[in-house]
Amino acid sequence: MRYSNRGLLPHVLPSFNSPDHHHHRGSNLKERLLSPFRLFEYGDYATADSSADKEYDSSAVGLRGLGRSTRFGYASRSYFRLFRLIACFTIGCLCAIVLYQFIWSGRACGRQEPFDEVFPLGIPGLRDSEHDREAFDQRFESFMHNVLPIQCHSHNDYWRRTPLYAAIGSGCISVEADVWSFDDNLYVGHRSWALSKEATLSSMYLGPIERMLRTANQRSAIGDVETNGHRGVFSASPEQTLVLLIDFKANATETYDKVYADLETLRQAGWLTFWNGTDRVERALTIVASGNVPYDRITANETYRDIFCDAPLDQLNDEADDALYPDENSSNDILRYKYNPSNSYYASTDLKNVVGQLGQWSIKPAHIEAMKQQIHDARIRGLLPRYWGVPRWPTYTRDYTWEILSKINIGILNVDDLRAARKGEWGHRYLVPRVH
Numbered sequence: 060m061r062y063s064n065r066g067l068l069p070h071v072l073p074s075f076n077s078p079d080h081h082h083h084r085g086s087n088l089k090e091r092l093l094s095p096f097r098l099f100e101y102g103d104y105a106t107a108d109s110s111a112d113k114e115y116d117s118s119a120v121g122l123r124g125l126g127r128s129t130r131f132g133y134a135s136r137s138y139f140r141l142f143r144l145i146a147c148f149t150i151g152c153l154c155a156i157v158l159y160q161f162i163w164s165g166r167a168c169g170r171q172e173p174f175d176e177v178f179p180l181g182i183p184g185l186r187d188s189e190h191d192r193e194a195f196d197q198r199f200e201s202f203m204h205n206v207l208p209i210q211c212h213s214h215n216d217y218w219r220r221t222p223l224y225a226a227i228g229s230g231c232i233s234v235e236a237d238v239w240s241f242d243d244n245l246y247v248g249h250r251s252w253a254l255s256k257e258a259t260l261s262s263m264y265l266g267p268i269e270r271m272l273r274t275a276n277q278r279s280a281i282g283d284v285e286t287n288g289h290r291g292v293f294s295a296s297p298e299q300t301l302v303l304l305i306d307f308k309a310n311a312t313e314t315y316d317k318v319y320a321d322l323e324t325l326r327q328a329g330w331l332t333f334w335n336g337t338d339r340v341e342r343a344l345t346i347v348a349s350g351n352v353p354y355d356r357i358t359a360n361e362t363y364r365d366i367f368c369d370a371p372l373d374q375l376n377d378e379a380d381d382a383l384y385p386d387e388n389s390s391n392d393i394l395r396y397k398y399n400p401s402n403s404y405y406a407s408t409d410l411k412n413v414v415g416q417l418g419q420w421s422i423k424p425a426h427i428e429a430m431k432q433q434i435h436d437a438r439i440r441g442l443l444p445r446y447w448g449v450p451r452w453p454t455y456t457r458d459y460t461w462e463i464l465s466k467i468n469i470g471i472l473n474v475d476d477l478r479a480a481r482k483g484e485w486g487h488r489y490l491v492p493r494v495h
Contacts (some may be wrong), residue, residue: 156453185322203271204294208232211474213306214447217247219477222263226270227292229301229477234300236264237350240314245321251308264303265321267294272330272343274441288329300332300341302404304369306350315356319366322346326365333405336362339400347384347404358402370398371443372408375436396440405471406437407445422463431467451475 164375200212213219214228214234226234238260239246245260277292290297307314325331325344332345348357349369357366379397393399398406413433430446437444446464449472450456457476464472474480 066231124215135399178375187294202228206230206295208293208296208299209471209480211472212302212445214473214475214479215249217258217263223267224284225477227301229481230293231303231474231477231480232293232299233471234264234304235304235349236260237308238314238318239308240310243317245314245317260305260318261321262432265325265494268301268303269325269328272325272328272389275343282433287489289342300343300345302345302347304347304349304405307342307348307352308350311353312356313350314351315353315366318346318348322365331365334364334367334401334495345404349405349407354402364402367404368398370403370406370431370437370440370442372406372437372446373412374408375433375440393439398440398442400441403440403442406433406442407444407447408433410446410448413446422460427463427467429465434467434469437470443471445469445471447473447474449473454479 165228191235206228207230209230209232211229211231212235213229213231214235215237216222216226216234217236219225221228222236223234236247237249239248239251239254241251241254246254246256247258247260247263248254271292272290275292275294276286278286291299292301293299305318322331330343332342333340346366347369348366352368357364357368375396375398377397380395395400413429414422434444446469449460449464457479461472472480
C-alpha cells in the first residue's frame with residue numbers, strides 16, 4: 060500500500076526544490092485556516108496499487124514515513140490555530156459584554172440623584188437612642204413629599220446603607236426584614252452569626268415607621284388642620300399602605316408573640332391593616348409574616364387579625380380548598396380557600412421553582428404559562444403574587460425578567476437594585492393598583 064501522489068502530501072509537505080515551496084510559505088491566513096479541511100477534500104490517504112504509486116522516485120519514497128507523521132502534525136497545528144482563533148473571539152466577546160456592563164453600571168452609579176444628596180452618608184443617629192428621634196428630620200420629610208409609590212418590594216432591605224428610608228425614598232411600597240428571636244429581643248439580619256445588638260426590629264423599622272406616621276398625621280402648621288389619622292408614609296399617595304414583610308428565621312411561635320407585642324403602639328394608633336371578621340381594612344402599615352410562620356396562631360382569632368401570611372405561591376392549591384372555583388367578585392366565596400384575604404396578603408415563591416437556573420434569555424413559553432397560572436391562582440384568592448430570586452446581574456437579564464413579569468401582571472416586583480427601580484420606565488409600569 061503506497062501513498063497516492065493525488066493525496067495530501069503535495070499540499071502538506073511540498074518539495075523544497077519545488078517552486079511551490081515559496082508559495083506555500085507565503086500562503087495567507089485563509090489558506091492556513093482551511094488547510095485542516097483538506098483532510099476531507101482528498102479522501103483516504105492510501106489507494107490500491109496504481110501505476111502512479113509505482114512510479115515514485117527514491118526521494119518521494121524516502122519521504123513517505125515522514126509524510127504520514129507530518130500530515131497529522133500539520134493538521135493538528137492547523138486545528139489548534141482554528142480553535143485558538145475561535146476561543147479568542149469568544150473570550151473577546153465575553154470581555155466586551157462584561158466591560159459594557161461595568162461601564163454602564165459605573166455611569167449609572169456616577170450620576171447624582173436627589174436621593175444621593177439627601178442621604179449622602181446614611182441617616183445619622185438612626186440606631187442611636189440619644190439622637191433617634193431626630194433621625195427623620197425636616198430634610199427627609201421634604202424629600203418624601205415628592206416620592207411616588209411604585210409596586211416594588213425592597214428585598215433584604217436591612218443590607219442597605221439606609222434601611223427603610225432608601226426603600227421608601229425609592230418609592231417601594233414594601234420592605235423586608237429577616238428577624239431572629241434571642242434574649243427577649245427581635246434582631247434583624249440574614250444570618251444568626253451576623254446579628255448586632257443595635258439592629259433590632261424596633262430600632263430599624265417599627266420606631267422609624269411610627270415617627271413617620273406621626274409626622275404625616277399631625278395637625279398642619281398653618282390653619283391647624285386635622286387629618287383623619289390614617290395617612291401613610293407617602294405624601295403623594297397618603298392612602299397607600301406600606302407593607303413590612305417580616306421573615307421569621309427561627310422559633311416561630313416565640314417570634315410571633317414578640318412581633319405581636321412590639322406592634323401594640325401602632326395597633327393602638329389605628330395604623331395597622333386588620334381583618335375585622337368579614338373584611339380586610341387597609342391602613343397605613345400592613346404586617347406580613349413569611350418564612351417559619353405559625354399559621355395556626357395567625358388564624359386563631361377569627362374576628363381580628365393584623366398579621367398576615369406570605370402564602371406559598373407554588374402550593375396554593377390545598378386539600379382544604381373547595382372543589383369548585385368561587386365567584387371572583389364574592390368575598391364570601393374567596394374565604395373557601397385556605398389562603399385568602401382574611402389570613403394572607405402575599406403569595407410568594409422562588410423564581411427558580413418555575414424557570415430553574417435562569418440564564419441569558421432562558422424564560423421559555425412554558426415557563427411563562429406556568430407563571431401565568433400561579434398568578435391567576437393568587438389573584439382569585441385576593442392575594443398579591445410575588446417572585447423572589449430575580450437575578451441582579453447582568454442587568455440585561457434582570458431587565459428582561461422584569462419585562463416578562465410586568466407583561467404577565469405580577470403583583471409586586473422583587474427588587475435588589477433600588478437605583479434601577481427609581482429610574483426610567485419601571486416606576487411608570489408599576490404604578491400601584493389597588494387590591495381588595
